[in-house]
């Protein structure tokens with residue numbers, strides 16, 4: 001327990017740190033990677049370059065500090081981050097490294113304003129926050145390891161099948177090299193892949209949502225080829241597309257993530273996706289059909305056009321079922337798309353369209369896609385009076401980018 005004085009100092013200095021948030025975390029990463037370059041094996045270089053992780057970490061630390069005497073209140077956020085940490089292999093011994101460099105960065109940026117008393121209070125507060133994460137993550141590691149077919153860190157999987165799903169999206173079917181069972185997962189969850197790319201100094205870890213239903217003897221991911229070899233995200237996805245063939249071995253961590261379909265509910269479910277955001281939605285769609293065949297489901301997918309639209313056949317097959325309805329939105333259809341009636345609506349999903357076509361008053365909404373898509377859908381649903389507890393979303397990259 002922290003003493004009252006420490007709590008007061010921490011809470012009263014949150015706004016100062018917030019004001020200098022980005023400067024502090026930028027300095028923090030600079031110092032930490034300078035002293036511990038091995039951590040570049042874990043951190044996403046793309047997020048670092050774009051400053052996304054800087055903001056995510058800063059806002060999480062301030063949120064936690066503001067609730068330092070009531071961390072229970074932010075447990076859901078801690079858990080969401082902890083899923084990501086567990087999937088990446090973040091361990092207890094990493095926390096003091098982050099803590100030390102965060103304090104050094106605070107001192108560096110605030111200068112004389114960061115008195116010993118303030119630094120001491122933040123050191124104590126960081127210890128409490130870190131312990132909360134370590135505790136939650138320890139439980140997650142134990143769960144990942146002890147479940148049937150589970151494992152703790154990274155496990156070797158072979159690429160059993162590689163299938164091009166569109167001009168830009170390719171599926172990889174992954175089976176464990178040891179032929180033993182694999183952990184079950186909940187639709188919406190992701191795995192991490194740790195890649196060693198020839199000529200690269202550090203490994204790259206990326207998360208990919210599982211795109212098939214649970215209960216198979218493989219995991220399937222469907223990866224979009226991101227543009228630009230100089231963009232580190234592009235580097236990883238292009239490497240998977242161009243250099244990882246059937247028979248190749250990949251290192252995978254056990255399924256993680258709290259963006260999952262609630263199969264205890266029986267409300268109609270509306271699954272919306274933009275681009276490669278369709279991967280967790282596919283898993284959800286297939287799961288509903290498998291385990292809740294009586295549940296009404298509407299699958300809405302927005303793509304540029306038919307050339308980049310993946311997994312269309314799988315959706316169309318399921319849409320034959322009475323309870324399943326699907327709609328495809330293309331914003332730039334090709335002539336061929338028009339001739340072959342490949343889409344239902346030209347343009348983007350709108351508030352009016354949703355109001356007319358989906359059971360706004362009773363459904364649960366799950367969505368995933370690029371940030372502008374997510375912002376638009378989230379805004380429409382709130383506008384239409386959908387309660388926040390019926391709105392569930394995930395997008396690729398730190399969640400803070402949506403706020």
Ligand code: HEM
Nearest residue numbers: 042043044047053056057060061094095098130397398399
């Ligand atoms: C991701 C917070 C400790 C490594 C994140 C995210 C947040 C966060 C908010 C983004 C989650 C998302 O993507 O949805 C924190 C806080 C910590 C802490 C508050 C301390 C109390 C650590 C430690 C390490 C670490 C000790 C390892 C040295 C990472 C990595 C990511 C991440 C590698 C993935 C994003 C990327 O690669 O850029 N953390 N974290 N974190 N965290 Fe932490």
